[in-house]
Amino acid sequence: MKRALITGITGQDGSYLADLLLDKGYEVHGIVRRSSTFNTRRLDHIYRDPHDAGRRLILHYGDVSDASRLVTLLARIRPDEVYHLAAQSHVRVSFDEPENTGNITGIGTTRLLEAILMSARDIRYYQASSSEMFGATPPPQNEHTAFHPRSPYGAAKVYSYWMTRNYREAYGLFAVNGILFNHESPRRGETFVTRKIARAAARIKNGLEKHLYLGNIDAVRDWGYAPEYVEGMWRMLQRDEPDDYVLATGVGSTVREFAEHCFSHVGLDWQSHVRHDEAYLRPTEVDSLIGDASKARTALGWSARTSVERLAQIMVDAELARLGASGREPSDALPFADSRAHHEQTRSRL
Known part of the structure; x- marks a missing residue:
């Protein structure tokens, strides 16, 4: 063993x-x-x-x-x-x-x-x-x-x-x-931007929040x-x-596009709920990260299989499942809010 x-x-x-x-x-x-x-x-x-x-x-x-x-x-x-x-x-x-x-x-x-x-x-x-x-x-x-x-x-x-x-x-x-x-995945920490977006989409759908605050939604990332x-x-x-x-997947998507995937999965228009907040901006931004995994495909036989749209759906479905039939957080869930008073606890990581 x-x-x-x-x-x-x-x-x-x-x-x-x-x-x-x-x-x-x-x-x-x-x-x-x-x-x-x-x-x-x-x-x-x-x-x-x-x-x-x-x-x-x-x-x-x-x-x-x-x-x-x-x-x-x-x-x-x-x-x-x-x-x-x-x-x-x-x-x-x-x-x-x-x-x-x-x-x-x-x-x-x-x-x-x-x-x-x-x-x-x-x-x-x-x-x-x-x-x-x-x-x-x-x-x-x-x-x-x-x-x-x-x-x-x-x-x-x-x-x-x-x-x-x-x-x-x-x-x-x-x-x-x-x-x-x-x-990313449903196990991602709640302050990471993909989990934050997926969680907000599910909570807004269930009437637990109204808005989601994000920083640079034009940043491009390669999400697998x-x-x-x-x-x-x-x-x-x-x-x-x-x-x-x-x-890497070799496909780049903006934060905006990830939000679109998450909110559309629950039948909502992301533009009605996403708000910009400069507190989430970095002192120096990274505009675009898109990987070339050719070497891993050849040498390891490895390749990414899940699209970013499917990833967003998986993460939102997991958030909906956490809320359950009641549409409420389970009793052991961590507290979370979209209030501007929680910036230090909820700053997003791309």
Whole structure:
């Protein structure tokens, strides 16, 4: 039985990756941060699995800011594969917290790579790189496109990318960079723009809200479906030699178009409900990110299958299901409002 360690396992990608690896027969270990409340809702279904997959999912307290803890966990778990997904991943928030973003998203990668090197084990390492590294570089973007990050988050990811390359070339680690373009799902965090739009469409349809506040609706992104992208992560670590790969659909859509898809799915006109708010604008904008995944199609046999319109429908349907027949939030749902008083809590990430 292969053993995998996932940092960021409680996030969207981490939970889908855990599902995938468990289905493939892995023993899966995840690192979660210690806090006063549990943040494992995306994993709850695994512990209710009738085939007892929950017995092969083991969670450990830890943090990528704690180097000694990473060394201890690697020695205890002895993983065959490590998937590093943990990060301060909100682009807009990275402008407010640049030092913390650099420490977690950037230096956290170095701590983990050093821990792997110190373990002296034959570990395969996946680094979650990001299309935000390209920033202002015009599309289409692929593995040879120059980086020009436009946020502290993007800059920290560039640092992590090059550290991963450096440890591969200097020490012979099997270390790969997965340069993933935007990938979404019903498990996306509520402050990410796609989830925010899908949630608002469902709530407005049920009379729980009237308006949705957004920033730059002309920004173009390459949106795919997250469960398909974690399959690509896994395939990168099954190759004979380590390399870096872009995963993307190759199709760009504006935020406006995504809103149109979501609202039309529930029979509403998005223009009647969407309002502009400058509080959601970034100090520096990224106008267009569209990926070229030709290399992944050829080398990994991977390709995106879900269109952005279908993705929007999947996400809205999930929000409607959460509201249920009553059209109200379940009792354990997180509070959410379209009020301008909640900017700090609801700023969108593209």
